[in-house]
Amino acid sequence: MRREIPLIITFVCGITMIVQFFIPHEPFGSMKSYFQQSYMIIAAFAMILGICNLTKLHVNKIRYKRPHWGYSIVLLAGLAGMTIPGLFVGAIKEGGIFDFLFKNVHVPMQSTMFSLLAFFVASASYRAFRARTLDAALLLVAGFIVMLGRAPIGDAMTSFLPEGGQMSDVANWIMAVPNTAGQRAIMMGAGLGVVATSLRVILGIERSYLGGD
Amino acid sequence: MLDSILEAVTFVSVRYKDTKEQRLLRRELHVIFGICARQRLGFNLSVIRIRALRVLLPVVVVVLVILGATTVFPVGSSSSNAPPRPPIGIALQDRPNDAGGAIEITWEASKDDSRGRGTVNSYSIYRSEQPQSGFVKIKTVSSGKEEYRYNDEEVENDKRYYYRVTAETSSDAFSDSGVVGPVTASPQWFHSDRWNMLIALLIVSASVLTFITLARKGKDLYIRPIAGLQAVDEAVGRATEMGRPVLYVPGILDMDDVQTIAGVAILGRVARKTAEYETSLLVPVSRSVVMSAAQETVKEAYWDMGKADAYHPDMVRYITDDQFGFAAGVDGIMLREKPATVFFQGAFYAESLILAETGHSIGAVQIAGTAMTSQLPFFVTACDYTLIGEELFAAGAYLTEDPRLVGSLKGQDVAKGLAIAFIVIGIILETAGYHWLTNFLKVN
Numbered sequence: 292m293r294r295e296i297p298l299i300i301t302f303v304c305g306i307t308m309i310v311q312f313f314i315p316h317e318p319f320g321s322m323k324s325y326f327q328q329s330y331m332i333i334a335a336f337a338m339i340l341g342i343c344n345l346t347k348l349h350v351n352k353i354r355y356k357r358p359h360w361g362y363s364i365v366l367l368a369g370l371a372g373m374t375i376p377g378l379f380v381g382a383i384k385e386g387g388i389f390d391f392l393f394k395n396v397h398v399p400m401q402s403t404m405f406s407l408l409a410f411f412v413a414s415a416s417y418r419a420f421r422a423r424t425l426d427a428a429l430l431l432v433a434g435f436i437v438m439l440g441r442a443p444i445g446d447a448m449t450s451f452l453p454e455g456g457q458m459s460d461v462a463n464w465i466m467a468v469p470n471t472a473g474q475r476a477i478m479m480g481a482g483l484g485v486v487a488t489s490l491r492v493i494l495g496i497e498r499s500y501l502g503g504d
Numbered sequence: 505m506l507d508s509i510l511e512a513v514t515f516v517s518v519r520y521k522d523t524k525e526q527r528l529l530r531r532e533l534h535v536i537f538g539i540c541a542r543q544r545l546g547f548n549l550s551v552i553r554i555r556a557l558r559v560l561l562p563v564v565v566v567v568l569v570i571l572g573a574t575t576v577f578p579v580g581s582s583s584s585n586a587p588p589r590p591p592i593g594i595a596l597q598d599r600p601n602d603a604g605g606a607i608e609i610t611w612e613a614s615k616d617d618s619r620g621r622g623t624v625n626s627y628s629i630y631r632s633e634q635p636q637s638g639f640v641k642i643k644t645v646s647s648g649k650e651e652y653r654y655n656d657e658e659v660e661n662d663k664r665y666y667y668r669v670t671a672e673t674s675s676d677a678f679s680d681s682g683v684v685g686p687v688t689a690s691p692q693w694f695h696s697d698r699w700n701m702l703i704a705l706l707i708v709s710a711s712v713l714t715f716i717t718l719a720r721k722g723k724d725l726y727i728r729p730i731a732g733l734q735a736v737d738e739a740v741g742r743a744t745e746m747g748r749p750v751l752y753v754p755g756i757l758d759m760d761d762v763q764t765i766a767g768v769a770i771l772g773r774v775a776r777k778t779a780e781y782e783t784s785l786l787v788p789v790s791r792s793v794v795m796s797a798a799q800e801t802v803k804e805a806y807w808d809m810g811k812a813d814a815y816h817p818d819m820v821r822y823i824t825d826d827q828f829g830f831a832a833g834v835d836g837i838m839l840r841e842k843p844a845t846v847f848f849q850g851a852f853y854a855e856s857l858i859l860a861e862t863g864h865s866i867g868a869v870q871i872a873g874t875a876m877t878s879q880l881p882f883f884v885t886a887c888d889y890t891l892i893g894e895e896l897f898a899a900g901a902y903l904t905e906d907p908r909l910v911g912s913l914k915g916q917d918v919a920k921g922l923a924i925a926f927i928v929i930g931i932i933l934e935t936a937g938y939h940w941l942t943n944f945l946k947v948n
Contacts, residue, residue: 312698313698315692316693341792341795408854483920483923484766486705487712497909
């Protein structure tokens with residue numbers, strides 16, 4: 292029964308969600324919002340589990356002086372530093388300690404991580420654009436045209452060409468035709484994959500997410 | 505600007521006779537503006553410019569007078585207090601494809617609306633259960649559109665309602681459309697715009713179920729080799745040989761996303777391999793619900809492989825819900841633990857390249873899989889193997905070779921073949937000028 296009950300719940304919920312998509316009449320009409328709200332409540336309680344897991348892991352790391360345990364102190368200090376003001380000292384209202392820490396510590400750190408992307412894009416592009424094979428050479432040429440077409444210098448270099456044949460026009464064509472066609476093909480395949488996976492899960496054929504075959 | 509004012513003052517003084525006081529005032533203005541203009545522009549007024557202005561200024565004055573007159577007295581209206589012409593074409597209907605409790609009211613703009621440039625300032629909607637009396641204002645809609653639509657969601661099913669719509673000016677003058685109705689709200693048992701979706705769902709489901717049945721009966725079904733999945737054994741084996749852990753990231757979305765479910769399903773297969781090879785497994789997650797599901801999946805996999813002692817709940821660790829906080833946490837784990845093999849299987853956003861490039865920098869074998877088209881180029885560039893779109897969803901079936909799962913893949917392929925056939929037929933029909941197939945397949 293330990294395996295059967297989750298499978299029955301999955302089946303009932305899955306079929307209900309399919310039915311509510313086609314039948315707007317009550318009680319199906321409001322099922323979607325009901326399930327979404329229920330999921331939000333479960334996720335909120337599960338957050339406690341997540342925080343307990345995180346705390347336990349790092350407390351043990353400090354207690355047994357495992358490698359890099361110093362980072363765990365920083366993590367727990369950060370956790371306490373945000374949680375205590377958020378819960379007990381002025382809550383999350385504007386101008387409070389939590390708000391200050393969020394705007395002046397959390398957001399800049401997020402931006403720092405995001406800005407790393409610029410450097411990673413450069414290093415990844417360097418590797419991708421080495422024309423060792425035909426595919427890589429095509430990628431290099433297409434990337435070169437699109438980059439030039441997106442900058443004013445591209446059109447300046449091809450200003451002698453007639454309208455429609457300039458660098459920005461070619462770049463737009465690459466983005467609108469081959470790129471869009473490829474993306475749509477992937478999306479259609481993925482969409483069918485989602486339907487097939489959902490059917491497998493609803494019918495109990497795919498059970499590995501429950502921990503078994 | 506100062507130059508223009510000075511020119512205007514000069515012109516007026518020449519053209520019109522004025523009093524002594526006015527002349528004094530003009531002279532003072534002349535001096536002040538003249539100084540300002542000279543200081544700023546560095547030149548004096550020329551006689552030529554003043555003559556040119558004599559011609560231009562009357563034209564400007566006439567234009568201003570006309571504009572002022574049309575603003576005060578709009579074209580098509582005799583006075584701002586006069587009632588505007590009423591809204592036309594009032595139509596009521598039970599809102600289609602809903603659970604009831606709503607009536608849709610549509611109307612066309614009053615002739616005095618002119619998309620907000622006329623005298624009509626707003627429209628008011630009144631509702632009553634009687635045609636003669638009891639009308640209550642339920643909504644005011646500002647003017648400025650060609651057509652108007654409002655959904656009254658405060659009605660009861662199977663009750664008769666009457667409506668009036670009035671066009672109103674800013675000075676509270678109004679005109680009435682007259683009483684329209686009755687109309688009743690009712691719930692529908694089928695969403696009439698979704699027939700195409702139902703047919704598509706039935707075809708795909710029938711195809712999948714047929715091939716599952718065939719596979720169960722022992723029919724041999726071929727699946728094309730997928731390099732990324734063939735490399736799973738080798739990648740886990742490499743980690744074992746190097747004595748380093750395997751890192752598995754099941755995306756950053758929650759369990760309500762199918763990609764995460766697919767990612768957790770693949771985790772079950774990978775966990776069996778790590779249990780079999782007695783290799784350390786690390787699974788950082790960004791959602792608490794995913795943590796619970798992943799813990800259960802890994803635990804069951806270790807139990808099934810008879811390696812319950814090797815399982816530890818800390819293998820699956822919650823980091824944070826925050827996107828870049830999670831990326832920073834996983835990057836830190838990669839740099840400290842130096843995993844030999846990294847799996848990215850699930851839904852990823854901008855953090856994909858941050859993670860994949862860090863994995864590349866530590867020399868790990870990386871196998872990625874996602875259906876997020878915008879992130880696929882990053883994974884293709886930075887990882888050794890990438891499962892593209894549907895391959896992510898096929899991975900579970902591929903790794904287990906369970907006939908039921910393999911059958912579902914073949915069913916999916918047949919559905920894909922049908923989709924391609926519809927696309928080709930649709931292109932031919934559209935080229936020939938027939939649009940019925942395109943219209944039928946439109947998703948509302």
